[in-house]
Structure formats: structure tokens, C-alpha cells
Amino acid sequence: MPDLRTTALADRHAALGASFTDFGGWNMPVRYTSDLAEHHAVRRAAGLFDISHMAEFLVTGSGAAAFLDYALAGRISTMKIGKAKYSLLLDENGGVIDDVIVYRTGDDDFLVISNAGNRARVADAFAARVDRAAEIVRAAREPAADGSFAFVVGAEKARVEDISDQTSLIAVQGPRAREIVEATVGIADVAPALADLGYYAWSQGTFEDGQLFVARTGYTGEDGFELMVSNALAPALWDALLEAGEPLGLVPAGLAARDTLRLEAGMPLHGHELSTEILPAQAGLGRVVAGDKDQFVGREALAAASVSLPVLVGIVAEGRRAGRAGYAVLDAAGEPVGEITSGALSPTLGYPIAMAFVPPTLAETDTPLFIDVRGTRIPATVTALPFYRRTA
Incomplete structure (x- = not known):
């Protein structure tokens, strides 16, 4: 059995007395004290989650929006900068390879976050779709020395880069989440301000001497934020959030609480409610599919389902x-x-x-x-x- 991967916060979890479990090939905290206490803390105040096992992909270039329109089920090209969208990566049969969140960070820049256990599948699907998109639009694939890949449509280009190994994600979820993030020492220059940030939108700022990405998204059914920083800054950010949140009822929370929270909120989990054997409409996600797009992987299969x-x-x-x-x-x-x-x-x-x-x-x-x-x-x-x- 291969060794389990660990996040940049593994030492922090061990010091807090966490119990660990294998989740998608990662050694992740399943609980710190009790499942019930952590669950109730999120509903009543806030919980702090390490979600650094998630996978992150940057999709950039003048052809990025067109590529994502083809690669994903949703219509990505109409997204506004500063917004996020839930979408699906389908196979040729219309089954769900993974569910993802896409953030538009610029005219030609996107961040795609996928599930930990599906990182390799998502990377492989993006690579294959670069080739397939090239066939459709008579473009050419361009490999790069750094392991990223691109497809070119005339002068338009899209490049995909897997940045998962360089980044950490920390979630603060619960009714007091905004108070906690705003009170965290070291977080500065957040724009738009969190009070003005809508659901499924993002801000950028700084933490200590590094960049901070703050998204108003989550997987608990509560208000909350997901914060992305470099691995080097993750331990300090975790400590700062805990210190700011302790007077407000914040507790570290593990996967067990996250699972009961998302179940109460009716949110699907890949491998349970979603798989390559399940079509989006079966899982109540037909609304996520832009069936009027001319081309996207799985379109024909869904139309014939x-x-x-x-x-x-x-x-x-x-x-x-x-x-x-x-x-x-x-x-x-x-x-x-x-x-x-x-x-x-x-x-x-x-x-x-x-x-x-x-x-x-x-x-x-x-x-x-x-x-x-x-x-x-x-x-x-x-x-x-x-x-x-x-x-x-």
C-alpha cells in the first residue's frame, strides 16, 4: 500500500489530538474531540477545516473559456470575473468523473478545484480534452517543459497547470465565519471586503507576506469561506484563525462532521451520489448542464438518456x-x-x-x-x- 500523503497542517492536527483516516490517498483528520461537538459548532458558531487535499488547476490563456466550455458541462465563458460556478466533468457516456468549482479570476484566467481522490482523473481528462478539442477546432497541442499542456486555436491558447502541490486550502464554516476571518491577525487588503462578497464569489488579499485567495463557498450548508495560500503560510494562517475564532466558538473540525453537515445540506459526494455510472439529471443536477452548448463531452449521451x-x-x-x-x-x-x-x-x-x-x-x-x-x-x-x- 502506498504511503498516504499529508498536508502542510499535519503537525497541527497531531498536536490537537486528531484521529486520522485515509481519504482519497491522504492522511486526514476525521475528528479532534467528537463528531457531534464539531458538527454542532459549525451550525452554531464555526468550524475550521483543513481541505488542502483538494486539487487545484489553473486554466489560462485566450482560449481558456472556450476550452472549459468544451471540457465541462456548464457554460463557463459567460462567467463574470470575481464569481464562482459549480460544474461537472463528464465522460463520453454522460457519467460524472468529478464535480468541480470554477472561479473566474481574469478575462483569460480560471481556477478549477476538484476532489482529492479524482485529481489524476481530472488531470487526465483535461489532457485528453486538449487533444480532442484540437481535433474539433483544427488546433494543435503544445506540450511544455513544466508539464502543463495547451491547445491552440489560431492565435488563441489555453494552458492547464496543476498547482495542487504548492497550495493549501483552509475552510472556516458557520454563522460566525465572517467575523472570524475579519478578526484574523495577518489578513489584510481583502478586496472586495468580505461584508460585500456574495455567495459563490471570491476576494483576494494578503496574509503576512503572501497572496491570499478567499472564496465564499463551502460544503456544510452554512455561510463560510475557503482560503487558499501557499503551503509555507498554511500553518501560520491556521494558528491565526484559531486564535481569532476561539472567543467566538470556533473549533477545529474533521471529515466526520463535514460529512454529516453536507448530508443535512443535501450536497452530493463523489463515490456516493455521483459517479461515472450516474448521469447529472439522476442526481438532481440537470440544471448544471448547459445542454444548448454546441459541443461538450457527454452531450450526445445525455440527449439520448x-x-x-x-x-x-x-x-x-x-x-x-x-x-x-x-x-x-x-x-x-x-x-x-x-x-x-x-x-x-x-x-x-x-x-x-x-x-x-x-x-x-x-x-x-x-x-x-x-x-x-x-x-x-x-x-x-x-x-x-x-x-x-x-x-x-
């Missing part, structure tokens, strides 16, 4: 026993009709919740179902997603 494929629904169950990923979902007659992709006893709501794929005929809200929890049939009901939505 059956409308009778299973679809993702939310399920709430009776009692306190939660269904977990892989548990069977049964119809009212007790016949298997699907399986759970993610499930937990919701810390915020106090009852079992789950997401599952079921036939469209059983996807209506209030449809009665059962969950098979280790041989016991637990009554359950289809409900609208998300399970939890913040009020302010």
Missing part, C-alpha cells in the same frame, strides 16, 4: 436507527427498489436521514418506503432535499 433511470431522493426514517450507504431501500410491499448512498442520524434534526436512488415512480414527496437496517425494516418517507437549510 432514458427518463426512467433511478433518481436521487431524500429519505427520513422513523426511530433512531440510521440507514447507511449500501443499505437496501424497499417499497411499501417490501420489495427492493434501490439503495442508500449516504445516511446518518442527523445531529441537527435528531432523526435518521439518507439519500438514495429509487425509480421515478417512487420519487414523489411523502411516498412511503422502508429501509432495511441489518434485517429490520424501518418505516421511511421520501422528502424534499435539502434536509436542512440555514435561515440567515
